[in-house]
Amino acid sequence: MNPPQRSSFMYVASLVFLGAILYSTKAIFVKLAYRYEVPGISLLALRMLFALPLYLTALYLANTRRSTPPLALRRRDWAYVGLIGVTGYYVASITDFWGLRYVTASIERLILFTYPTLVLLFSVLFFRERIRSLQIIAILLTYAGIALTLSEELDWQQSADFVRGVGWVSLSALSFSLYILLGGRLIQKFGTLRFTVFVMLSAAVAILVHHYTIYGWQLFHFAPAVYGYAFLMGLLSTFVPSFLISEGLRQIGANNTAIISSIGPVSTIVLAYLFLGETLTQRQWLGTVLVIGGILVISTQKKPRVTD
Secondary structure, three states: OOOOOOOOHHHHHHHHHHHHHHHHHHHHHHHHHHOOOOOHHHHHHHHHHHHHHHHHHHHHHHHHOOOOOOOOOOHHHHHHHHHHHHHHHHHHHHHHHHHOOOOOHHHHHHHHOOHHHHHHHHHHHHHOOOOOHHHHHHHHHHHHHHHHHHHHHOOOOOOHHHHHHHHHHHHHHHHHHHHHHHHHHHHHHHOHHHHHHHHHHHHHHHHHHHHHHHHOOOOOOOOHHHHHHHHHHHHHHHHHHHHHHHHHHHHHHHHHHHHHHHHHHHHHHHHHHHHOOOOOOHHHHHHHHHHHHHHHHHHOOOOOOOOO
């Protein structure tokens, strides 16, 4: 049964909020799995292998519903969806892993979550969209919280490796921002479910091909715990949040989705505190409050109309 106010901005914002937190659980599962010395691309491939059956099942169930309208799309639309999937979930993930070779996780999170700013910038440059003053305030408040939360762990070493790592993670943020921006425009044609499935299928193909070129099909010799963490990533960190974020793109737009999703790095720190035993300082807790405050500002602003 659908919620009574499904079209309300606050309801959709809460979906995006939950999706961003679920996405942030990926870092916890990755750290736990890395204890078993599994390569990053192998863990990424296992994550997609567990997620693929879930997406295909969802697509099958949607196609069996009589109320699901047939798609009337051009080849260019399909090509764009494939490109978005490869850019947003393959390129962004791989470059993020490469960047983590050279920079700390805290710096990686800080750089990666500059993507809402990139989304807004691209919206202005290429689509001539107007940015509301309240959105600017929310971004400033959110990023002040992120900077404060991560400031104690920043280590700006001016070395070649450090610069290389910053470059890779910046490319990851750029790739994901393009997915958020362009996905919000194509999702209206495909619908949330089918758009999400097709995007993830294209990304999964790219990831599996990449793994095959390096390791072949050597994916079934790891410790049992690795497959447990990979399954949880496929379900909780991929399948469920991908639909929540896609629904946010469809109903409240790319800008608001990007801003609300900025809870990601802070929720990662909180989850690391709860499940990995990492401690939070008073400054980090204050940063968490600022980020949540920024999200509340953007979530409670008056929205003209939200698409059903």
